[in-house]
Amino acid sequence: MRVFVAGGSGAIGRRLVPQLVARGHEVFASTTRAEKIPALRTLGAEALVMDGLDEASVGEAVARAEPEVIVHQMTALAGVGDLKHFDEVFALTNELRTKGTDNLLAAGETAGVRRFVAQSYTGWPNAREGGPVKAEADPLDPAPPKNQSRTLEAIRRLELTVLNAPLEGIVLRYGSLYGPGASDELVELVRRRKLPIVGDGRGVWSWVHVDDAASATVAAIERGRRGKLNIVDDEPAPVAEWLPYLARALGAKPPRRVPAGLARLVVGEVGVSMMTRIRGSSNEKAKRELGWTPRWIWREGFRHGLSEPDAPAEPVDESLQGLSLGHASSGRA
Numbered sequence: 550m551r552v553f554v555a556g557g558s559g560a561i562g563r564r565l566v567p568q569l570v571a572r573g574h575e576v577f578a579s580t581t582r583a584e585k586i587p588a589l590r591t592l593g594a595e596a597l598v599m600d601g602l603d604e605a606s607v608g609e610a611v612a613r614a615e616p617e618v619i620v621h622q623m624t625a626l627a628g629v630g631d632l633k634h635f636d637e638v639f640a641l642t643n644e645l646r647t648k649g650t651d652n653l654l655a656a657g658e659t660a661g662v663r664r665f666v667a668q669s670y671t672g673w674p675n676a677r678e679g680g681p682v683k684a685e686a687d688p689l690d691p692a693p694p695k696n697q698s699r700t701l702e703a704i705r706r707l708e709l710t711v712l713n714a715p716l717e718g719i720v721l722r723y724g725s726l727y728g729p730g731a732s733d734e735l736v737e738l739v740r741r742r743k744l745p746i747v748g749d750g751r752g753v754w755s756w757v758h759v760d761d762a763a764s765a766t767v768a769a770i771e772r773g774r775r776g777k778l779n780i781v782d783d784e785p786a787p788v789a790e791w792l793p794y795l796a797r798a799l800g801a802k803p804p805r806r807v808p809a810g811l812a813r814l815v816v817g818e819v820g821v822s823m824m825t826r827i828r829g830s831s832n833e834k835a836k837r838e839l840g841w842t843p844r845w846i847w848r849e850g851f852r853h854g855l856s857e858p859d860a861p862a863e864p865v866d867e868s869l870q871g872l873s874l875g876h877a878s879s880g881r882a
Contacts, residue, residue, distance in 0.1 A: 552770060553614040553662075554578040555601060555653055556622035557594060558585040560731040561668070561723070564763035565620070566592040572767065577614035601649040604656075611656035618770050619657045621667040621711075623649050633817035636699040643703035650707050654714050664717045666769050669708055671722035671779045672755055674701055675828040681753045682785050682829045685722070685777050694818040708777060719773045721766060724781035724830060727850060728759035729857045736855055739792070740801045747816075747824035748809035750789030755781035755829040758845035758854050768839040778835040782843045782850075785829025791847060798851045 552569055556562050557578025569576045570593035578594035580586065581601075589596035599610040601623045611619065625641040636643075650667065657665055675683040676690045693701045711718035727735065738744040757765075757780055765780040792804050813821050835841055845854050 550618055550770070551575045551577070551614065551616045552618045552620060553611060553616035554594070554620045554622060555599065555607075555610075555649075556580075556624065556668075557589055557596070558582075559622055559624065560726060560729075560759055561762050561766070562622050563588075563592065563730060564728075564759050565622070565766050566594045568763050568767050569770070570594070572771075574770075577610075577616060579610055601645050601652060604652045607649075607652040608656045608659065611653070611660050611662070615660060616657075616662055618664045618666065619653055619662050620766060620770065621650060621653055621665070623653075624668065632820040632823070633696065633815070635694075635696045635817075635819045639700045639703075643700055646703040646707040647710075650710055654710065654716065657716055658714075662716055664719065664770065664773070665711060665714060666719045666721060666766060666773065667707060667711045669704055669720045669722045669777070671724055671781065671830040673697065673823055673827045674704055675830065677822065677826045677828060680828070681787075682755075682831050684831045685779055685834055694822050696817060696819050697822075712775065712777065717775050719769050719775060720777035721762075721769060722777060722779045722830070723762050724755035724757040724779070726759050726762060727756060727847075728845075728854055731759045732855055735795075736799060739796050739804065740799055742802055742805055744792065745805040745807040745812070746789055746792055747807050747812040747821055749825060750787055750792065750806075752788050752822070752824045752827045753785050753829035754788065754791060754827070755779070755785045755832075756791070756847040756850070757781050757843065758850045760854075761843040761845055764844070765835060765839060765841050768841045773839060776838070778838065779830040779832050780835055781830050781832045782846050783832065784846050784848075785831075786847065788824050791851075794848060795851045 552574050554562050558580040576594040578589045579597045579599035583598050586596040597610045600606040623645045631638050674689045676688050708720045711720050809821050
């Protein structure tokens with residue numbers, strides 16, 4: 550098939566493009582920056598410069614690609630921090646999830662695209678009550694922390710727009726990403742003991758290796774059907790379990806412990822909620838409908854799948870406000 554990957558130079562896009570090419574698809578991939586075009590070409594894609602917030606730019610790129618499938622991977626999450634001002638930090642990503650989605654869908658309809666696969670997120674958007682693991686049919690959080698409300702509303706709008714579109718819309722709710730290009734900041738924070746366990750550390754996270762996120766996306770492109778799917782590994786885990794394990798896997802000192810009240814002063818209610826209250830997600834529907842099984846479970850992934858061999862780490866903000874976890878961070882690409 551002819552596949553257009555909007556946001557092809559992000560963390561997921563960089564792993565997705567070569568998987569699509571290897572399966573014989575003709576891939577067109579967009580980036581906002583012309584200097585990233587050679588890297589996309591090296592991966593096997595026809596590279597295009599596109600501004601996802603510019604309707605004309607999107608229309609021209611999609612018309613040039615003439616795709617059968619559009620994959621929406623546009624975000625602006627690289628270097629995200631400051632959980633205390635979460636919605637402000639995520640403002641551009643939220644615009645890409647709303648206006649950017651509208652632009653891609655409109656261009657897709659005009660071009661005769663038959664399937665539209667969009668990136669969403671699962672984890673903190675789940676309702677923070679009831680059992681520790683949620684399925685796609687479970688409600689999203691009806692009362693998120695104040696500084697996450699606009700971001701959750703953008704996620705809701707993206708999902709409703711895609712699922713109600715004339716095209717066959719598929720929403721992939723990726724869990725917390727790690728792996729090459731997706732977890733350098735996480736690794737450095739843990740190594741430097743800048744990521745503590747807050748309170749009881751009972752917030753449940755669902756992880757997914759970036760290569761598994763890409764392989765699930767390939768499966769959705771090839772055989773998915775309208776609906777939303779959690780793309781996570783098989784073992785949701787509380788912070789108090791996965792964070793010390795990650796430190797051991799990295800050969801780092803154990804994480805510090807910080808009372809919730811003290812942490813709230815630094816990272817606000819959002820950060821405390823993500824460490825103590827959020828729920829994980831089930832992947833049973835994705836495995837059943839896509840015939841997909843994640844290769845990595847977080848324990849093995851933390852030991853062997855965090856980065857490419859000899860890949861240099863990105864510099865990070867060493868304060869707790871540099872925390873940028875819990876999002877499908879693929880960069881505006």
